Amino acid sequence: MSALQYSSSKKGDKVLIKIGGSLDLDAAPKLNKKLGDDIDKGAKKIVLNLADVDYIASAGLGAIISNNTKAVKGGGEIRLSSMPEKVAKIFTLLGFINLFKIYTNDEEALKSF
Amino acid sequence: MGKDESPILQMKTGRSGRSLDETRRRLLEFLQRNAVHDDISSQIELAVYEAIANIIEHGDRAYRKSSVQLHIEIAPPEIRISIRYRGNEFDITAIELPDLKRHFHSGRDGGLGIHIIRTLMDRVEYDFSGNSNELRMVKKYSPS
Numbered sequence: 001m002s003a004l005q006y007s008s009s010k011k012g013d014k015v016l017i018k019i020g021g022s023l024d025l026d027a028a029p030k031l032n033k034k035l036g037d038d039i040d041k042g043a044k045k046i047v048l049n050l051a052d053v054d055y056i057a058s059a060g061l062g063a064i065i066s067n068n069t070k071a072v073k074g075g076g077e078i079r080l081s082s083m084p085e086k087v088a089k090i091f092t093l094l095g096f097i098n099l100f101k102i103y104t105n106d107e108e109a110l111k112s113f
Numbered sequence: 114m115g116k117d118e119s120p121i122l123q124m125k126t127g128r129s130g131r132s133l134d135e136t137r138r139r140l141l142e143f144l145q146r147n148a149v150h151d152d153i154s155s156q157i158e159l160a161v162y163e164a165i166a167n168i169i170e171h172g173d174r175a176y177r178k179s180s181v182q183l184h185i186e187i188a189p190p191e192i193r194i195s196i197r198y199r200g201n202e203f204d205i206t207a208i209e210l211p212d213l214k215r216h217f218h219s220g221r222d223g224g225l226g227i228h229i230i231r232t233l234m235d236r237v238e239y240d241f242s243g244n245s246n247e248l249r250m251v252k253k254y255s256p257s
Contacts, residue, residue: 024130024133024162025169025170057166057229058223058228058229059222061225062221062223062224065216065217065222068220069219086151086155089155090155093233094229094232094233096213099214
């Protein structure tokens with residue numbers, strides 16, 4: 001219900017992207033484009049900070065999955081950090097918790113590459 | 114509401130993202146007002162969202178101005194949800210669920226909504242009659 005927030009910053013050869021708001025039907029195309037644009041501009045090793053995400057639907061999840069595949073094809077990957085408990089519970093129930101690489105905070109996620 | 118009556122939410126929603134946001138808001142408010150645990154509320158919120166989003170995205174365009182009717186009843190030991198809408202037959206209970214790992218690695222950005230609904234709900238049923246679809250979902254629920 002809250003609008004998509006998106007900001008990215010370079011951390012050496014990695015990119016930290018902070019997203020927030022509701023990753024729903026309306027936000028997903030915007031998220032898909034922004035992530036895709038960052039990857040097109042050369043982002044490969046990406047940490048996606050989800051701390052301010054209050055809701056994630058399949059459309060938002062799909063945008064992350066498709067851009068992760070795009071990043072992998074370019075020799076990189078999207079890794080997740082700072083996932084809110086509510087989102088983590090849904091990820092666990094749906095079986096996505098073991099598919100993504102998920103870290104407690106940005107530092108750990110950035111170091112993992 | 115009498116002492117023995119189950120709390121019920123009935124509403125109509127349009128087939129747009131904005132209407133869906135309003136539906137989500139009212140649904141959550143209803144579940145919270147009736148002290149449904151946050152975990153259960155989140156799962157119902159997401160399943161209902163995905164079901165209506167599916168109608169918006171893939172429903173028959175001829176019915177795009179036709180509303181979707183939502184009925185939710187808190188009737189322990191379960192919460193019953195009914196979503197009725199007009200359009201072509203589309204039985205989500207007959208769709209084969211994706212292999213998640215394969216889906217993840219394929220990079221497909223769609224096709225997860227039905228997986229979400231059928232994973233989060235304890236029972237999902239579907240009926241179609243005369244251009245009218247009804248999706249019924251049940252979530253087990255015991256008030257603490």
